[in-house]
Amino acid sequence: MTAPDLILTGGHVLTMDPARPFARDVAIAGGRILAVGDDLARLAGPSTRSIALRGRAAMPGLIDSHTHGLWGACRDLFEVFPGLGAPLQAVLDGIAARAARTPPGDWIIAGPWRPFDRPGLGARPAEMLDRLAPDHPVVVKDVSQHNLWVNSAALRLAGIDRHSPDPAGGQIERDSTGAPTGILIETAGAAVQRFLEPTAAQLDRAVQHMAGYFHGLGITGFKEPMAFAAELATYAKADRAGALDLHVGAHLTRFSPFSEDWVQMESLAVLRAAHQSPHLHTGFAKLFLDGVPIARTAAFLAPYPGSDPTNHDPEAMLLLKPDRLNAEVTALDAAGYVVKMHAVGDRAVQAGLDAIAAARAANGASGLRHEIAHANFIAPADLPRFAALGAVAEVSPKLWMPNPVTAGQRAVLGDARVDQCHPIRSLLAHGAEVIYGSDWPAAALDANPWTGLAGMISRRDPTGTYPGTVAPDEAIPLAQALPLFTRNAARALGLEGQTGQITPGASADLIVLARPLDRLSPEDIAGTRPEATLFEGRLVHGAV
Structure with a gap:
């Protein structure tokens, strides 16, 4: 030996x-x-x-199966971010301070704001930002990163005016005259997103910041859940220079509310081949099926509390309609991609499982274990379908254990529905394979996996900052939770037996x-x- x-x-x-x-x-x-x-x-x-x-x-x-590594690092390095639980005034003060030392015309990116802040922002929230930074385009991301609040300069540069139609799956909020107010919901923000891309130099700094941060937390692998060409190039460059020191699975974005168009299948194939490297694995794809509850854009079978049930249409909440979704997952499965589908509401989760079933019927058993990302709310009848279809449930306890956003979630969804979130114990009892994702920096305080693990086994905020519990009956013991961060996560990376366990x-x-x-x-x-x-x-x- x-x-x-x-x-x-x-x-x-x-x-x-x-x-x-x-x-x-x-x-x-x-x-x-x-x-x-x-x-x-x-x-x-x-x-x-x-x-x-x-x-x-x-x-x-540990392996985080859903964390936006470069996105989070860029936020830490370059954006105005006083903390997920910071009051709105701290964000506004940060914008004013950044404007005072930033050359005119440069973009200022900040966050977070919360949908329940909206009543205090006035009839045209853009004007509040105009006063703070009259010489800069400004964008403020909400806690979920799905919705934007922008100023008038940002609206002009993005070409959004009273004549702009609402895009499919999104809404340009308008005042009584029809003029945009500065609030952009879901896909309506795509026209602004193209101005927010970091430079190659910033991404190079970000990957080093990210690697050091993750190593300090004990993370040795992760899945990048929404990768475009720039992120892929950055990860591959760092890996080939010997500076990554992480196993990375990159889900190539096919459809996202953050982009203005679909990425063509031919382009995915080029990106997949060009950026595969020893520690960067590119045989993964990403689709978005719905939005987020706090913005009332998650697709639920039952209506939101307080809404008119006669007007409730779960299909209208789906960003991808079932026929298109089924065809997409079938095509991606046939092309050899493991698909991660953002699905929060129970109708979106159901639609994702239906699409996997359609792919299995069309292509047979491909061996690809497609993932339902977040899988927050699952209809009881759909619990056994994960195991039956060979689908993976990815859960994000850091977003749903008591945290700064919980009060808003309860206000939008009601206590009864919130306390059905993340039925992890039930998923495991039905034989599902489950993995963990922090979703940092989207509505996650940080990328710390240890608070995620503690929250999973206690269903409490382990720091004691935010009281109460969420679905305490769905808590699982440590022995059941650890595989989600190790062995199961390695399998989801396509590295079963190669990492995630200490074995010869x-x-x-x-x-x-x-x-x-x-x-x-x-x-x-x-x-x-x-x-x-x-x-x-x-x-x-x-x-x-």
Whole structure:
């Protein structure tokens, strides 16, 4: 046997390998796990480095199956963002301060605002921003990142005026005279989005910021859920330069409310081939099926509380109608793409499952495990369909455990519906495979997976900042939750057995913790930070 480069000894090693769940020692050679056992010091060679864990814990690095890495990093580096729970006045003060030091004509990007802030913004919210930054186009993203509040300069540059029609799946809010007010809902914001693209230099800075941030949290892999050409080029460039140190699965955007048109299938094929690299995997695609509850754009089978039930039309809420959606998923499945579908309301989830069923009927068993992203609300009859169709439920507990947006969600949906959110225990009981996504920076305080894990097992805000629970009966124990962040997530990346577990032959992607997780309360789990993160056996964070 090859002598290891590194041996970690005397630890509590949680392998996530069902064949051998626990061990004391791990040997690493050539960036891969060489051996797992209880007495591996005997394998040491003359150049082997041995480190005693002295009772500390080791486990696979965590994988976030839905995080907008570059988007979040650009927000941290370049935008006005005082925090997800910050009052609106803090956002406005930040815009004014940024305008004072920004050359005239440059865009100012800020956030967040919340739909329930709308009554206080006046008849034409654009004018409030005009007063703060008269010499700049300004865009303020809402907490979900789906809806925009812009000033008059931004409207002019985007070509939006009283004669502009509402795009399919979106709305230009108008005042009593028909003039745009500055509020752009869902796809109506696409005309502005093209002005917000970061430069190549900014993206290069962002990928380094993102990698360091993720490594510090113990993340060694993630799925980028909405990738366009610029993001793909940035990830591939960093990877080929040896500067990524993350396993990345990029979902190439076929349709999104953030873009003005569909990305053609031929263009997807070109992007897929051009940007595939050792750690960047491009055999994934993305579709959007609905919006978000807080903006009343998520597609539900039952009407929103307080609305006129006689006018409720779930099909009108779908961004992609069933015939088109079925054809799209069938075509993408045939082309070899794993499809991630944004679906929040139960009608959207149902439509996504119907589309997977149509693809299975047309193409047979492709082996591709398509994903319903967020899967917040699921009709009971649809729970067993995930396992039956080989579909994956991606859940985002950080968005729905008590947080700054929960009060608004309850106001829009009512307590009864909110407390049906993320039926994770029920999904698992019906045999579904489930994965975790933070959806950072969209309505997530941060990309911290440990608060997501703690929220999943407690259904509370583990920091204690926001009281109460959401659907406490759907809490799951730690042993059921950890595979969502490791083994299941690796499988969703197409890297089953290659990462997400500590087993011979797998990539040596692991983290060292002060204490084993099963000895910690949810609150202590939320406060966990790795002492060290290793990617392919290299130390990328901390010290062992």
